[in-house]
Amino acid sequence: MDNKSRNLEEEFQARIDAGENIEAKDWMPEKYRKTHIRQISQHAHSEVVGMLPEGNWITRAPSLRRKVALLAKVQDEAGHGLYLYSAAETLGISRDELMEQLNSGKAKYSSIFNYPSLTWADMGAIGWLVDGAAIINQVMLTKTSYGPYARAMVRICKEESFHQRQGYEIMLTLCNGTEAQKAMAQDALNRWWWPSLMMFGPRDEESPHTEQSMKWKIKRKTNDELRQQFIDQTVPQADLLGLTIPDKDLKWNDERGSYDFGPIDWEEFWNVVKGNGLCNRKRLKARNEAWDNGKWVRDAAVAYAEKQAERKVSKAG
Numbered sequence: 001m002d003n004k005s006r007n008l009e010e011e012f013q014a015r016i017d018a019g020e021n022i023e024a025k026d027w028m029p030e031k032y033r034k035t036h037i038r039q040i041s042q043h044a045h046s047e048v049v050g051m052l053p054e055g056n057w058i059t060r061a062p063s064l065r066r067k068v069a070l071l072a073k074v075q076d077e078a079g080h081g082l083y084l085y086s087a088a089e090t091l092g093i094s095r096d097e098l099m100e101q102l103n104s105g106k107a108k109y110s111s112i113f114n115y116p117s118l119t120w121a122d123m124g125a126i127g128w129l130v131d132g133a134a135i136i137n138q139v140m141l142t143k144t145s146y147g148p149y150a151r152a153m154v155r156i157c158k159e160e161s162f163h164q165r166q167g168y169e170i171m172l173t174l175c176n177g178t179e180a181q182k183a184m185a186q187d188a189l190n191r192w193w194w195p196s197l198m199m200f201g202p203r204d205e206e207s208p209h210t211e212q213s214m215k216w217k218i219k220r221k222t223n224d225e226l227r228q229q230f231i232d233q234t235v236p237q238a239d240l241l242g243l244t245i246p247d248k249d250l251k252w253n254d255e256r257g258s259y260d261f262g263p264i265d266w267e268e269f270w271n272v273v274k275g276n277g278l279c280n281r282k283r284l285k286a287r288n289e290a291w292d293n294g295k296w297v298r299d300a301a302v303a304y305a306e307k308q309a310e311r312k313v314s315k316a317g
């Protein structure tokens, strides 16, 4: 590396260490830019694919009130996706490239969305656990060093809190209902608990990105720290519901001031990440169908913009 690049890198790291936000127009190491395109785009893809398991239940919600809340949540996720695609575009990648990466199966999105939503209680468990886990990660990201990403997170976190509360309230209603309803809530917890822990990514020692991401303050806490925070926060919530966390090794550790927990099935995790989960193919097919069915909207928007531009030119002429 020549002296000029070394100085640029040192100045950049000094800005990060001083807690400054990096903006789109600032100089940044190519690897910093590429890491953000990778992480922000995967985050956006997760939001958009995350609409599918819940969208599945909008027409089957048990009441109009539940339907309205679920509809609002799914619409929020679409908005989060758009927010994050826009943040990714500030780094020089186009929307078309991002969509091609998702629709071709090249891009990752959160493993959690490759599990099926089998009963109405899953809407509760997803809101409570999946959005609960997402909030823990995303609150941390409101302090990430890349300005556009951190600012997108502030708005998204406010909406995630509503998502988590409406999910927990569904679980509370079921747990205060009939035995069959409480059993449905316990079944959903059994199926969503471990995949929610996997949302935080591999163990720190197996994470190829965490060390550098901590140095660049992309991450302010590691995968394991966030996972532990989620467990410590969620176990008392399950107690309040009268539900049992499906982990026989879960035990409060006074010394650590945290819960000890059982082994995560990392083989299952990597299997799902590699595309062999229960719903990977179904999710990708749904995304491609949505893309194809939405072509007429994109074409109409482009035609309208071109017309507007022509009108502007003829007015100016």
Ligand code: 3HC
Residues within 6 Å of the ligand: 038, 039, 042, 043, 044, 046, 047, 050, 077, 080, 108, 109, 110, 111, 112, 130, 131, 134, 137, 160, 198, 199, 200, 201, 202, 206, 207, 208, 209, 210, 213, 223, 273
């Ligand atoms: N699902 C799929 N892939 C995952 C994963 C998961 N749960 N966890 C990690 N990976 C992938 C990483 O993308 C990386 O692969 P890559 O190099 O090909 O990109 C590899 O596994 C190694 O993992 P690392 O931990 O080293 O990777 P990161 O440093 O990127 O950390 C992360 C992973 C913690 C998920 C981080 O990317 C992150 O914080 N992302 C932003 C938050 C996010 O994407 N959350 C997803 C859920 S969004 C959501 O739930 C929406 C809500 O509204 C419901």
